[in-house]
Amino acid sequence: MTIQFTQPQETAAKALIKLSLEEDLNQIGDLTCQALINESDQAEIQIVARQTGILAGAPIASLVFSELDSPVHCSHHLSDGDTLQPGSIIATYSGPLASILIGERTILNFMTHLSGVASLTAKYVEAIQGTNATILDTRKTLPGWRVLEKYAVTAGGGTNHRMGLYDGVLIKDNHLAAWASRNSEPSIAAAIRHARESVPDGKNIEVEVDRLDQLADALQATPEIVLLDNMSPELLRQAIQMRNQQSPSTLLEASGGITLESIRSIADTGVERISIGAITHSAIALDLGFDWKRRT
Incomplete structure (x- = not known):
């Protein structure tokens, strides 16, 4: 079963993402990236599952990079509702390295929590089949x-x-x-x-x-x-x-x-x-x- 954000869900996500990034950056920014990463540095990373479960929150990364006003390209290989196995590649992100590193924790905070909710729900659903x-x-x-x-x-x-x-x-x-x-x-x-x-x-x-x-x-x-x-x-x-x-x-x-x-x-x-x-x-x-x- 594959599902996608509706407008109310996207609106709720944007509000929480804005708050999360404000908590992290506090009008100062990422001191570590400022010290070690050049503005011109580009990279590619992947979000990979470490355990079996159900994906939820896949659209979050694009919304995070949009809030950061960064041209990170997001390629989604799996969608919300899809089953994950250890090693499943969920998405690939390529673009400015600093933006990817700044958004990393916010993206994972959302996706790990929402996927945890989806995965636990699926266990209950399976138990009553x-x-x-x-x-x-x-x-x-x-x-x-x-x-x-x-x-x-x-x-x-x-x-x-x-x-x-x-x-x-x-x-x-x-x-x-x-x-x-x-x-x-x-x-x-x-x-x-x-x-x-x-x-x-x-x-x-x-x-x-x-x-x-x-x-x-x-x-x-x-x-x-x-x-x-x-x-x-x-x-x-x-x-x-x-x-x-x-x-x-x-x-x-x-x-x-x-x-x-x-x-x-x-x-x-x-x-x-x-x-x-x-x-x-x-x-x-x-x-x-x-x-x-x-x-x-």
Whole structure:
């Protein structure tokens, strides 16, 4: 599966690249390059994978060199979503040596992190092959990085949950506690009905529960999605039976403490959705290298 940046993703990347280069150069520049590299020096380097994984962030280098206003030529051999093996050549860059060295760390910071997110996502996706479940991300993202991290999730074969608080309703325990404290009808179903009357048409209503009695309450209002928090596989099976009887159109989403070791047993229960914060907040950077090829 090959994907590319959309305009919002490119805009997010440019803002983060600008900040990253400002952190590195601080209106002074690269003192090492100023000391050792001539302005006329030209070179060619390659980005090479050091381990198996999924590529994400390939467009970053071109955006970095554009921000540096440098005529570095970028030749991409692989695209986001492609599988990497140790030794896979991702891209070749040729042009002013100083610009290549200045951009190196920024490029690798982006690509190793995003490829790590994509690679971890792909492991979860592979673990549930043959089931009815879909892997989703969460809002557990680094501040400022959400658009790019969620892009990396899709590169790994996952699906994006809501992007933020603005594009979907998710009624969680604290919302329900606040609702119950000021309403004569404190049921979960009543909260769902009230939300449906208040939000724009076309927005899904999702509610989080952690007990079967709460699920039974919620299903009375036919929410589009119910998030089943930290339920065991046995409880999930009971939840599916209850849903099938009371509100067949409602999708069920498992979440909470799910690992690569446990996800198959979760998916085998029949839930349609599994959301995992770890694919963004705990992804380990994929090892990629900037390999010197030659001076040109």
